[in-house]
Amino acid sequence: MIKLSSLTTPIRTLNDEEYLISGALRTDQMTGYRTKAIIVIPFRNNEGEIMGAYQAINKMTPSELFSEKDMEYITLAASYAGKSLESALLTHEIEETQKEIIFTMGEIGESRSKETGNHVKRVAEYSYLIALGLGLSVEEAELLKMASPMHDIGKVAIPDEVLKKPGKLTEEEFKVMQAHTEIGYNLLKNSNRHILKTAAIVAYEHHEKWNGKGYPRGLKGEEIHIFGRITAIADVFDALGSERVYKKAWELDRILNLFKEERGEHFDPHVVDAFFEQLPAILKAQVRYSDANLQAKQGQ
Ligand SMILES: [Fe+2]
Numbered sequence: 001m002i003k004l005s006s007l008t009t010p011i012r013t014l015n016d017e018e019y020l021i022s023g024a025l026r027t028d029q030m031t032g033y034r035t036k037a038i039i040v041i042p043f044r045n046n047e048g049e050i051m052g053a054y055q056a057i058n059k060m061t062p063s064e065l066f067s068e069k070d071m072e073y074i075t076l077a078a079s080y081a082g083k084s085l086e087s088a089l090l091t092h093e094i095e096e097t098q099k100e101i102i103f104t105m106g107e108i109g110e111s112r113s114k115e116t117g118n119h120v121k122r123v124a125e126y127s128y129l130i131a132l133g134l135g136l137s138v139e140e141a142e143l144l145k146m147a148s149p150m151h152d153i154g155k156v157a158i159p160d161e162v163l164k165k166p167g168k169l170t171e172e173e174f175k176v177m178q179a180h181t182e183i184g185y186n187l188l189k190n191s192n193r194h195i196l197k198t199a200a201i202v203a204y205e206h207h208e209k210w211n212g213k214g215y216p217r218g219l220k221g222e223e224i225h226i227f228g229r230i231t232a233i234a235d236v237f238d239a240l241g242s243e244r245v246y247k248k249a250w251e252l253d254r255i256l257n258l259f260k261e262e263r264g265e266h267f268d269p270h271v272v273d274a275f276f277e278q279l280p281a282i283l284k285a286q287v288r289y290s291d292a293n294l295q296a297k298q299g300q
């Protein structure tokens with residue numbers, strides 16, 4: 001990079017050596033442009049490390065030269081740019097960290113039960129696709145994708161003898177099990193973070209049914225948040241379609257027939273329609289995030 005000091009006083013046209021070392025010669029040869037004057041001002045993060053630079057080439061005045069004032073202005077702009085860029089990078093980092101923590105929390109919830117880690121990834125993908133199929137915005141669909149992996153987080157507080165019981169649960173045990181919805185909600189509801197607030201809704205409402213026969217509150221129809229209605233079908237689709245120690249995976253046709261029967265009963269009819277519309281994409285996601293694929297990756 002050309003030395004800044006050589007561009008200070010007097011501000012003048014690049015000499016041959018500067019023209020070469022600045023890299024401008026090479027670029028000009030490729031583009032046919034002729035670089036006569038350059039200002040390069042680095043911008044730095046809070047630690048003073050260079051994170052990028054502003055470069056201005058050939059001022060659009062008859063002399064085509066930059067002035068001291070130009071340097072000053074660009075230096076000022078660079079100091080703002082450095083700060084903005086750093087905070088944008090930090091925001092991105094925080095968001096990525098949040099997503100990772102959320103996924104991990106979801107996996108913890110699932111690992112307590114009989115599901116596999118990829119179950120939450122698949123539910124997230126299916127929920128996203130169904131949300132788009134319903135005409136929700138990409139932002140909303142992405143929000144749901146981030147929040148839905150935590151639908152069963154409340155299972156962390158359910159005792160093993162209930163959670164891992166191989167046979168049918170007694171009425172009493174089923175009540176204990178159902179509490180995972182309220183526990184999950186209570187764990188997450190006090191957060192001010194958008195994703196966690198959404199996750200609280202999903203944890204609370206993913207076992208509600210369109211006909212009002214679900215739990216924990218027996219909400220009906222549109223009383224159930226759309227995110228709860230979407231995660232409900234995504235969760236059931238994955239649970240039925242996956243093989244577990246205690247059961248074989250259902251054939252796709254059998255699941256689709258059940259969904260047709262449960263359209264307007266367990267599930268919101270519009271959500272079922274969106275599910276069928278998105279089925280090709282859902283089946284692709286099922287393969288991409290299959291347990292076999294996960295094991296193959298872990299074995300590498
Ligand atoms: Fe659940």
Ligand SMILES: [Fe+2]
Nearest residue numbers: 115151152235
């Ligand atoms: Fe689940």
